[in-house]
Amino acid sequence: MDIVDIINFVFRIYTLMLIVYILMSWIPSSRDTAFGRFLEKFCEPYLGFFRKFIPPLGMIDFSPIIALLVLTFIEQGIYNLLYMLFY
Template sequence: MLFLIRLVNMLFQIYFYLIIANVLLSWFPHNRSNAIFRFIHEMTEPFLNLFRRLLPFTRLSSIDFSPIVALLALELVYHLVLKLLYALAI
């Protein structure tokens, strides 16, 4: 069970950093055919678009706050999943 908890922890951390990387990459001009950019974009955009659709106020003018809301939601889900896994481990 400890392996599963560590795996879930690692996966959530990786996804957290992918969202951060997507935000940072959006600030700079880039080549959209770049494989790394495409990977990060394809991994994070479906999750971010969920918040853009459900909460249209996350896009104010040219500033997109959906990554902040997405990171908060991801953190909440992360803690709920960990609590569930720890409860099952006991």
């Protein structure tokens, strides 16, 4: 397994965790489950960083969208850096 594959796997898993955690906010009391608390432990510190700078507009919170975009940019930056270093 190549280092790029490992990094890709880690980013995909974390992105999936974020999406599931975001969707769980639409289901009442789903974040109170053991799985919800597990996801909260990993996702909320990252999402909380963006919530400080991007307040919700009414009932809509745009910070998760920005957080996912930033995560994608970070992933691409790491790919480009690894490509420059190893290929």
